[in-house]
Amino acid sequence: xxxxxxxxxxxxxxxxxxxxxxxxxxxxxxxxxxxxxxxxxxxxxxxxxxxxxxxxxxxxxxxxxxxxxxxxxxxxxxxxxxxxxxxxxxxxxxxxxxxxxxxxxxxxxxxxxxxxxxxxxxxxxxxxxxxxxxxxxxxxxxxxxxxxxxxxxxxxxxxxxxxxxxxxxxxxxxxxxxxxxxxxxxxxxxxxxxxxxxxxxxxxxxxxxxxxxxxxxxxxxxxxxxxxxxxxxxxxxxxxxxxxxxxxxxxxxxxxxxxxxxxxxxxxxxxxxxxxxxxxxxxxxxxxxxxxxxxxxxxxxxxxxxxxxxxxxxxxxxxxxxxxxxxxxxxxxxxxxxxxxxxxxxxxxxxxxxxxxxxxxxxxxx
Amino acid sequence: xxxxxxxxxxxxxxxxxxxxxxxxxxxxxxxxxxxxxxxxxxxxxxxxxxxxxxxxxxxxxxxxxxxxxxxxxxxxxxxxxxxxxxxxxxxxxxxxxxxxxxxxxxxxxxxxxxxxxxxxxxxxxxxxxxxxxxxxxxxxxxxxxxxxxxxxxxxxxxxxxxxxxxxxxxxxxxxxxxxxxxxxxxxxxxxxxxxxxxxxxxxxxxxxxxxxxxxxxxxxxxxxxxxxxxxxxxxxxxxxxxxxxxxxxxxxxxxxxxxxxxxxxxxxxxxxxxxxxxxxxxxxxxxxxxxxxxxxxxxxxxxxxxxxxxxxxxxxxxxxxxxxxxxxxxxxxxxxxxxxxxxxxxxxxxxxxxxxxxxxxxxxxx
Numbered sequence: 001x002x003x004x005x006x007x008x009x010x011x012x013x014x015x016x017x018x019x020x021x022x023x024x025x026x027x028x029x030x031x032x033x034x035x036x037x038x039x040x041x042x043x044x045x046x047x048x049x050x051x052x053x054x055x056x057x058x059x060x061x062x063x064x065x066x067x068x069x070x071x072x073x074x075x076x077x078x079x080x081x082x083x084x085x086x087x088x089x090x091x092x093x094x095x096x097x098x099x100x101x102x103x104x105x106x107x108x109x110x111x112x113x114x115x116x117x118x119x120x121x122x123x124x125x126x127x128x129x130x131x132x133x134x135x136x137x138x139x140x141x142x143x144x145x146x147x148x149x150x151x152x153x154x155x156x157x158x159x160x161x162x163x164x165x166x167x168x169x170x171x172x173x174x175x176x177x178x179x180x181x182x183x184x185x186x187x188x189x190x191x192x193x194x195x196x197x198x199x200x201x202x203x204x205x206x207x208x209x210x211x212x213x214x215x216x217x218x219x220x221x222x223x224x225x226x227x228x229x230x231x232x233x234x235x236x237x238x239x240x241x242x243x244x245x246x247x248x249x250x251x252x253x254x255x256x257x258x259x260x261x262x263x264x265x266x267x268x269x270x271x272x273x274x275x276x277x278x279x280x281x282x283x284x285x286x287x288x289x290x291x292x293x294x295x296x297x298x299x300x301x302x303x304x305x306x307x308x309x310x311x312x313x314x315x316x317x318x319x320x321x322x323x324x325x326x327x328x329x330x331x332x333x334x335x336x337x338x339x340x341x342x343x344x345x346x347x348x349x350x351x352x353x354x355x356x357x358x359x360x361x362x363x364x365x366x
Numbered sequence: 367x368x369x370x371x372x373x374x375x376x377x378x379x380x381x382x383x384x385x386x387x388x389x390x391x392x393x394x395x396x397x398x399x400x401x402x403x404x405x406x407x408x409x410x411x412x413x414x415x416x417x418x419x420x421x422x423x424x425x426x427x428x429x430x431x432x433x434x435x436x437x438x439x440x441x442x443x444x445x446x447x448x449x450x451x452x453x454x455x456x457x458x459x460x461x462x463x464x465x466x467x468x469x470x471x472x473x474x475x476x477x478x479x480x481x482x483x484x485x486x487x488x489x490x491x492x493x494x495x496x497x498x499x500x501x502x503x504x505x506x507x508x509x510x511x512x513x514x515x516x517x518x519x520x521x522x523x524x525x526x527x528x529x530x531x532x533x534x535x536x537x538x539x540x541x542x543x544x545x546x547x548x549x550x551x552x553x554x555x556x557x558x559x560x561x562x563x564x565x566x567x568x569x570x571x572x573x574x575x576x577x578x579x580x581x582x583x584x585x586x587x588x589x590x591x592x593x594x595x596x597x598x599x600x601x602x603x604x605x606x607x608x609x610x611x612x613x614x615x616x617x618x619x620x621x622x623x624x625x626x627x628x629x630x631x632x633x634x635x636x637x638x639x640x641x642x643x644x645x646x647x648x649x650x651x652x653x654x655x656x657x658x659x660x661x662x663x664x665x666x667x668x669x670x671x672x673x674x675x676x677x678x679x680x681x682x683x684x685x686x687x688x689x690x691x692x693x694x695x696x697x698x699x700x701x702x703x704x705x706x707x708x709x710x711x712x713x714x715x716x717x718x719x720x721x722x723x724x725x726x727x728x729x730x731x732x
Contacts (some may be wrong), residue, residue: 177595177618178587184619185583188626191613192576194560210558217551218584221544229543235649247557249646252543253550260554280615283601312678 001073001080003057005030007096010129020116023105027130028053028089028096032072033080035134042136043083043362044127045072046144046151048347049219049275050267052095055087056080070350077355078362083140091126092118092274100270101202113199113270120147120282124154131162141362142301143167145347146314147275150282153322156301157284167304167358170311170347172318173292173325174283179313182222183276186215190269199270208269213260215272220259225310225343292325299326303333304361306354308340308347334361367439367446369423371396373462376495386482389471393496394419394455394462398438399446401500408502409449409728410493411438412510412517414713415585415641416633418461421453422446436716443721444728449506457492458484458640466636467568479565479636486513486648490520497528507728508667509533511713512680513641516648519669519688523650526666533670533724536677536713538684539658539691540649545679548588549642552581556635565636574635579626581638586625591676591709658691665692669699670727672720674706674713700727 007028014022030053035042045055045068056072058065071077072085089097092115100115107114131139142155142163149171156166175183190196193211197204221229233252244257288295303326307319316337323335336357340346346354373394380388396419401408411421411434422438424431437443438451455463458481466481473480497505508521508529515537522532541549556562559577563570587595599618610623654661669692673685682703689701702723706712712720 174601176592177599177601177616178592180601180616181583181587181595181618181622184614184616184622185580185587187613188580188583188623189555192559192580214551214554214558217547217554221547221551226542226544229547233543235540235543235546247553248550249643250543250546250550252547256547256550257554277615 001032001057002034003030003032005053005059008130008133010126010133014122014126014129016116016122017119018117022091022098022116025091025098025126026096026102027091027098027126029130030054030056030066030087032056032085032087033083035084035136039134039136040138040140041083042131042134042139043078043085044131044139044142044155045078045085045087046123046127046142046148047087047090048144048146048148049279050263051148052093053087053089053097054095056085067348070348071355071358077350077359078143083362086130086134086136088127088130090118090123092271092278094268094271099268100199100274101268110202111270112202115270115274117277118274119278120150120154121158121284123151123278124158127151127155128159128162137162139163141165141167143169143358144171145169146171146344147279147282149347150279154282154284156299156303157295160298160300163301165304165361165364166301167306167361168319168322169304169306170308170314170344172314173285173322175279175314180280182218183280186218187273187276189215189218190272193269196269199273201269207264209264212267212269212272213264216263216267217256217260220256222313223343223345225312225341227310228341228343292322293328296325296329296331299329299331301331302361302364303331304336304357305333306336306338306357308338308343310340310342311344311346313344367398367423368400369396369398371419371425374496374499376492376499380488380492380495382482382488383485384483388457388464388482391457391464391492392462392468393457393464393492395496396420396422396432396453398422398451398453399449401450401502405500405502406504406506407449408497408500408505409444409451410497410505410508410521411444411451411453412489412493412508412514413453413456414510414512414514415645416629417514418459419453419455419463420461422451433714436714437721437724443716443725444509449728452496452500452502454493454496456484456489458637458644460634460637465634466565466640467634476568477636478568481636481640483643484640485644486516486520487524487650489517489644490524493517493521494525494528503528505529507531507533509535509724510537511535512537512710513645513648515713516645520648520650522665522667522669523661526664529667531670531727531730532667533672533727534685534688535670535672536674536680536710538680539651539688541645541680546646548584549646552584553639553642555581555584556638559635562635565639567635573630575630578633578635578638579630582629582633583622583626586622588679589709589711591678591707593676594707594709658688659694662691662695662697665695665697667697668727668730669697670723671699671701672704672723673701674704674709676706676708677710677712679710
């Protein structure tokens, strides 16, 4: 599999949905496979909340492969011997694209909390600029899970003529009140960390890592299913030799402590806040009298909508709602509820059923 | 309704389940109605996680009545013209009974984090000592919701001959891995507050109120149902005039901020940690080869087990599990799944169905 990792600068100003402008921006990208001469075999994969451009393969020095490595690769579900797969870190992120950790050309300091608000629509705009850069006129498929699935849906709405298929996985056309509430708790935890300094921690050489850790611990619970946690950890007590903290009793506590701590080392707190805000505000039907059917009316892409049975963060009702609206809008669409052992996170992992559904969709006539 | 609020000192040492000893302790109590001359009309109500002794009526200066005021009172479900209702703040709490905010006679300082670990069994022990104090030989009923329901269940197990009926509402015989995980996140948030000082914040005249607030915000989400939050707040934007914080967008965020802040003013962080630990460790079947049937074998009380359809923290499977074990153990028991608009918190509120179930149970022959 040919892999190219590249940071690509764009010098034209970008006006965001909020009205704010980035005078220029950079996208950290990774591509897998090769673009054919007709430029018709391109697939865009969009990352979820804490993902990045590194979707497949193992990089030097890393222990873990890319976030969708079980799906993308030579001979895999998204077969890189056939397709040219484009992945990128979204703006506002913290893995190389312009975001809060980027040095602002105006102040000479990291943007920090002053990095403008971004939205799912903004991400699709930057991805469209990236498609232009690659001279890809039409994606064979745009695919993603969770917040990535929202981008796939937004693509179908924003650029009907530039996308043949959208795979909207474990996603929704807007998140629930409960999800907004959970995101608000995570933001509260981060912002009240003594080292947050109103978001300007980098300029002060500090890191709100305790807040980021606890926020991720909470997130992690919502990404897994109750039954998965129960099967995996039950009420097993933690081996005292390997406690992350003296007060820990149960294995599940230790696991969350570990996961939270690892995450806090690699993620940026302002990005966490920006990404959750983008998730909260995603609601494409809002501009169409809150009518998703109207909103989907000009869509031309074929849609695959799938949910996982064990996902309580984005349960199947969300997927079914998109499917029903697509049917009413007369769009070619299919819905599938998949077995998934990992709750919301199931979209990251291979299963025969999941791979078949995605593969058939990608290889079907557009 | 006759109401007596009284702090009662007990001078005998109390050995706790952990093996630690309290040389003496106090219980803050409140009683409603009058004990009959045969001393046979007593009902014990046990509070949930953040409750206290004040279960019914409105106290001078308070805006809100006691936590179960919709259920307890003259002519109400638990009718105080017929029954003598005893309520107390559990030890480890922060509303008058011995707990982390109590001054230790040994150090002359508040106990703080050095207050010993308490368990549901310990609470039942102190409640038994309180029954002795009132010369109540046998409770007509012990009732409670959530953590209070666990105490009712423990009473039926610990003192079969001293309880006629146990109403175990929105509770379980042990909490799930997911619930332990959520409790651990709450503890993590509190303990990493810059003002926590390893639990000795009182001695330093500090309060980890930011951590306590965020922990409560999280708790609050789990107490409500998704559908309730959705109906009540949906995706409504917050009126800018009344924002708790400039970054708030949605009403639900503002509501949680407000609720969290109010709670942090009245609750103690060490109590929060102690109470969640008591909830995590409750598992009476553990001493009976993890067999709840065996554990219930010597129980003589009649059991009412009820769950609420909208409760996702303690879903009906928990209630059904107790019921099935009770049936196998040959115990007189009844299970009811109730409609509840408020998720887990439904146990606090009156509904015709709920009140009928509880009233019929209380007035049935024991």
